[in-house]
Amino acid sequence: MKLFQQLLVAPAALGLLAPLAVVNSPAAHAAELKINSVSDYTDVADSEEQVTSITQFSDVYPTDWAYQALASLIERYGCVAGYPNGTFGGNRAMTRYEAAALLNACLDRITEVTDELRRLIKEFERELAIIRGRVDGLEARVGELEATQFSTTTKLKGQADFFTGGIKYADRDECNEEEPGECTSDAFNFSYRLTLNLNTSFTGKDLLYTRLRAGNMDNQWTQTDSYLADAKKGDSTLKVDKLWYTFPFGSGFKATVGALIENYYMIETPTRYKPILKAFKLGGYGAVLGASTGQGFGVQWRQQVSPGEPALNIAANYVADGGDGAKGDSKEGLFGENTDAYFLSQIGYGNRQWHISALYALKNAGQKEVCVTDEAGLESCSISSGAKAAMGYSTPRAKDLGHPLSAVGLRGYWSPIDSGWIPSISAGIDFGFADGQFDGNAEAVKGWMVGLNWKDAFMDGNKLGVGFGSYSSYATSVKGQGWPDDENFAVEVYYDFRVTDNIQVTPAIFWVDDAYGQEQLPGQNKFGGLVKTTFKF
Structure with missing residues (x-):
């Protein structure tokens, strides 16, 4: 195993184990070395029946201060084993032999993962080389675009x-x-x-x-x-x-x-109505x-x-x-x-x-x-x-x-939430007023229009449009002449095919009727x- 891999996993394991060990204490030196316990632990650690979930320990609870650290070692590396009675024994002092057994099991798992990665890298070596070449090519193209971009x-x-x-x-x-x-x-x-x-x-x-x-x-x-x-x-x-x-x-x-x-x-x-004739704009x-x-x-x-x-x-x-x-x-x-x-x-x-x-x-x-x-x-x-x-x-x-x-x-529009036979509606109406200073001048004008759009008409993404109204503003009052015959009308139909x-x-x-009013x-x-x-x- 490479040294840096050991250094990576060692702090994690020792961070969990150090608080549990009573290092250099009189009690530790006086404690009887339980070789049988170490043997039991190493046997379990080396067995195929590894602990796969922290819930398998009957004496470990979410409120324990080392719960997350222990869960991480189990789930990420699968190198933590307990005692035959199904406990972890987190509150008891750990001997150096037991600590060595736990650390060895974790390092073995890291070695297995690393070997698996090596095997995958070897298997997909050709594909990875192609991808690496494409990335290099994209980097070159991006550099070229940056050097020649418009702005x-x-x-x-x-x-x-x-x-x-x-x-x-x-x-x-x-x-x-x-x-x-x-x-x-x-x-x-x-x-x-x-x-x-x-x-x-x-x-x-x-x-x-x-x-x-x-x-x-x-x-x-x-x-x-x-x-x-x-x-x-x-x-x-x-x-x-x-x-x-x-x-x-x-x-x-x-x-x-x-x-x-x-x-x-x-x-x-x-x-919301986009017209064909500018008069309906x-x-x-x-x-x-x-x-x-x-x-x-x-x-x-x-x-x-x-x-x-x-x-x-x-x-x-x-x-x-x-x-x-x-x-x-x-x-x-x-x-x-x-x-x-x-x-x-x-x-x-x-x-x-x-x-x-x-x-x-x-x-x-x-x-x-x-x-x-x-x-x-x-x-x-x-x-x-x-x-x-x-x-x-x-x-x-x-x-x-x-x-x-x-x-x-006044202008307004309304659109249905979903596409269907009900169209969106846009409408407008105008009134203009002027102080007619000369006989024959218009004093009032008017204009109006209605535009309908059917979204996704006949096919998704397409649109049907119908617009109608006065082709332009027309005079409704002329000084000295009253009401002129000036009204006009237009209608259009279109279909946007995407x-x-x-x-x-x-x-x-489209059809335009009397665009010039009474001068038509x-x-x-x-x-x-x-x-x-x-x-x-």
Whole structure:
């Protein structure tokens, strides 16, 4: 036996035995050496009927101070034996012979275990060598990745969307007769959108978000009355599309500042419905939540509760809409009098299964003075009504607003606990009010939508979706004209088919009725069909 193996087991055995022995005491020297007892002990220790459980000793109890040490020697090494009468004799003095017998038995067991390990190592020597080689190879690859990695703080996630499909007008010829060349794009097409998300964290709790996007959609998918939620108009130029930084502070607070951001990124997501048409985005992309990318900042607070428990959330933010915040004009910039300023606030309550929130938006598109000189040299000036830049999806009459626009909205969703025939429900409704300063200006607008999703529809992992509602915010009151005939409607149906964890195919159809309200041309209603294929990487 190797020396270090003996040294390992010796302290354990002696730690148990030393308190039981009376070393160098007069009684020990005077005690009669009981050779027969030693013989009995060694006979038992060497026998095949070793003690396998401490419960076999009739005089050892869990309350004894050495109970755990004795149990460990029995269970781990199986080298402890008692006396023929079934006792351990823990309270009697032990002779040096008995101590030697016990220690020898334990060392023999260690030798047996070690020999067994040697045999196993020899038997699986080839497999162990293969594993050792693989570990060495993995270490080399990890070292190479660490040396060539893109960043230690940034994670890249990408998505490529392919769109194939087309749009059919209700009556293209009738539309073109009313306004020549207005209804011409109904060809079958193939286009794409590419998204690269860069998520950077410096502390593990903060986030610098950068989104790069490119697309080649210059077709019906980017037209106002059939705009897709995932559309990207462009010439395949990759550019920075979103850029902001968010960080936590205090208890439940989070602050965000963005050079390229939309207001709805700084609130609790108020819907669970992911639409095909952008008009149904966020429970209605109109009077309250419709916006353009700009410069802004916001603060959010969420109640700290146990996971799954309903929580209260409050948010407020400001965005200089349409990029006005980056301009250097003295009347524009982040807070200029002609800046398209957009304030949004939210208060909500719920969890991942259900949520309801109330929202308020103030859209202040700065009025601009427009001056025209006639043939006689006389100059006449007028103030253009604003709020168009921050209206999101609205009919032409709804966009012609006085200044400013105040809008309130309700959003909510509910999801069943288990998948089945009962769908998750998302819904939203908006009302907007403006001080109409000119005859013909809209004074009130409205929009609504309902979205239904069936999880695991027909097959596990797939999803069926149905959305319907007003295509955009429409005017309900116009100064000097009362109630206009401006209402519109749209409906969509889609099915997400998950091919793999990273590939999804989504066939969809939709119908848009009177997207432009009372300015709709005859025959301009649209029926569309497409197949979207999504690759995530």
